[in-house]
Amino acid sequence: MIGMTSTSSPAAQAADIAEALFISAGGVGSAPVPVLAYAAGADHLARREALRPVYEAIVARIGAPTLLGGAAGGPSVRWCTPEKILLLSGDHTRAQLSVHDADEFERDEWWTFDRTQLGSAGEPSGFDALPYTWQLDRKGPGAAPSWTYNGVFVAGSWDHATTGLELMLAAWVEQYPVQAPGDWIGFTLWTARDWRRDMIVSYTPADHGRELAVCIDDRRVEQTEERRVQMHERGWQTLDEHQWWRTKLPETDPAAPRLIAELTIAECRARKATGPNELRAHDISAGDDGALWLTGLGLPTHPSRGEHY
Incomplete structure (x- = not known):
């Protein structure tokens, strides 16, 4: 039986488990194996730093993953061959490893995406049901799945659009620096009714104290005193010399993803957008390295990953 022991560090044990599951024959379809339990009450940064040595040990043992990524609740990192997929996943209580038949995994994941509904206004959102909300393909070793979900999830209400963006930003803070240390991540947001005024939403771990x-x-727009008061009331902090309004918040503040999401959506609504379907996220990038897909953003993206049938 593959599992944790008490004779070595959690990171070393996780590497042993990853090697046993991925390199050795067998293990496909078995129950997920916990590799890390977070301390009770651990916040997003504590969970991130607890996972970092475990992730690094796994990569040192079996190599870089094929696909980086994450879901609303935890990481979604894959090491792929044509026959099997090793998945590092988890939630706010633990991280775990599981190994799957590649064809079955791709098919089941596609159907999970296809039947997930984000919900209408007044209903709970369905973002937590998505297998991943962001995925980054940097052409890592292995064989990336040939069958991927190419649809776009668009929120049906402004509240759900805010939730989707909040969950995406929170996932980046907790997951991205472990998987892609030193890199920034973000996108430009375009509004159909005010298409000449771009917004840029980003997370930059190196910008300490102002990461989000x-x-x-x-x-x-003429920057009158009335305009300045209006923008400050909306949540904008500063106006720079190039006439861009900016708000930057620290990743240490657990409310920061929500505040950035609320400000972003409020600005889109102030620019006369009537629904999330009138927005477009483009110039989507992770350190200008690889293809980044924001499947669970809750807003239309351009370009999309491909045609969805």
Whole structure:
């Protein structure tokens, strides 16, 4: 039986388990194996730093993953061959490893995406049901799945759009620095009814104390005192010399993802957008390295991953 022992560190044990599951024959379809239990009450940063040595030990033992990524509750990292997929996943209580038949896993995941509904206004959102909300393909070793979900989940209400963006930002804070240390991640947001004024939403771990940020091009608007008061009341902090309004918040604040999401959506609504379907996320990038897909953002993205049938 594969599992944790008490004779070595959690990181070393996790590496042993990953090697046994991925390199050795067998194990496909068995129950997930816990590799890390988070301390009771651990916050997002504590969970991130607890997972970091475990993740690094796994990579040192079996190599870099094929696909990086994460879900609303935890990581979704895959090491793939044509025959099997080793998945590092988890939630706010633990991280775990599981190994799957590649064809069955791809098919089951596709159907999970296809039947998931984000819900209507007043209903709970369905973001936590998605197998992953973001995925980054940096052409890592192995064989990336040939059958992927190419659809786009668009929130049916402004509340759900805010929730989707909040969960995406929170996932980046907890998951991204472990998987892609040193890199920034973000996208540009376009509004159909005010298409010449871009917003940029980003997470930059190296910008200490100001990691989560949103900014908007306001060059076409006269910066009167009334305008400044209006923008400050909406949640914007500063106006720079290029006439971009900016708000930056620390990753240490657990409310920061929500505040950035609320400000972003409020600005879109102030620019006369009537629904999330009128927005477009584009220039989606993770350190200008690889293809980043924001499947669970809750907003239309351009380009999409491909045609969804």
